[in-house]
Amino acid sequence: MTQDEMKKAAGWAALEYVEEGSIVGVGTGSTVNHFIDALGTMSDKIKGAVSSSIASTEKLEQLGIKVFDCNEVASLSVYVDGADEINPAKDMIKGGGAALTREKIVAAIAEKFICIVDGTKAVDVLGQFPLPVEVIPMARSYVARELVRLGGDPVYREGVVTDNGNVILDVHGLAIDSPKQFEDQVNALAGVVTVGLFAHRGADVVITGTPNGAKIEE
Ligand code: 5RP
Numbered sequence: 001m002t003q004d005e006m007k008k009a010a011g012w013a014a015l016e017y018v019e020e021g022s023i024v025g026v027g028t029g030s031t032v033n034h035f036i037d038a039l040g041t042m043s044d045k046i047k048g049a050v051s052s053s054i055a056s057t058e059k060l061e062q063l064g065i066k067v068f069d070c071n072e073v074a075s076l077s078v079y080v081d082g083a084d085e086i087n088p089a090k091d092m093i094k095g096g097g098a099a100l101t102r103e104k105i106v107a108a109i110a111e112k113f114i115c116i117v118d119g120t121k122a123v124d125v126l127g128q129f130p131l132p133v134e135v136i137p138m139a140r141s142y143v144a145r146e147l148v149r150l151g152g153d154p155v156y157r158e159g160v161v162t163d164n165g166n167v168i169l170d171v172h173g174l175a176i177d178s179p180k181q182f183e184d185q186v187n188a189l190a191g192v193v194t195v196g197l198f199a200h201r202g203a204d205v206v207i208t209g210t211p212n213g214a215k216i217e218e
Pocket of ligand 1: 027028029030031032081082083084093094095096097098099100103
């Protein structure tokens with residue numbers, strides 16, 4: 001089974017968490033694209049979606065799913081999104097697709113975070129995948145110097161501008177033993193919009209695509 005087939009298995013399995021008549025929180029990425037395809041099969045049974053990126057919004061709308069502004073929706077029963085890494089405590093690194101800030105906002109209003117991944121994303125210690133940090137452009141060099149002081153090796157993601165008009169620093173060389181503490185430390189730097197560590201708001205359910213189908217951990 002290919003990695004994409006495992007992503008597809010996870011994405012389609014997430015459909016069982018979608019309640020009829022609800023507004024669904026939708027993340028970003030290649031695994032989520034499979035979930036959006038699945039959601040399209042029940043587009044007439046849901047009220048709509050809140051999306052975490054322009055790319056996901058376009059795909060949802062192509063399938064006839066109404067996309068609500070996040071400000072119009074007070075709460076969501078579920079938010080379905082992928083991850084770049086996930087540890088046994090269900091803390092995640094996200095933002096490989098540069099959508100981390102909007103992902104964190106939509107996740108914050110959801111009762112349940114359903115994380116959909118293939119088996120390659122599971123790790124014991126977060127940090128092998130470079131940690132994305134969304135930064136206000138004028139703060140890029142300052143934040144990079146501070147990230148070096150925190151033990152990382154930040155690399156500017158050239159040519160990428162986020163949906164919010166900011167830039168991304170990818171921090172290499174980390175082994176994050178205390179994800180909540182590190183999330184707080186990076187978020188406290190002036191000019192940081194969001195760090196792609198999802199520890200304070202980790203996943204509630206993990207659906208992993210495997211060669212034998214989807215494995216669900218609650
Ligand atoms: C985007 C994300 C994605 O969820 C993450 O990068 C995983 O992507 P994929 O499903 O394509 O492997 O955080 O910002």
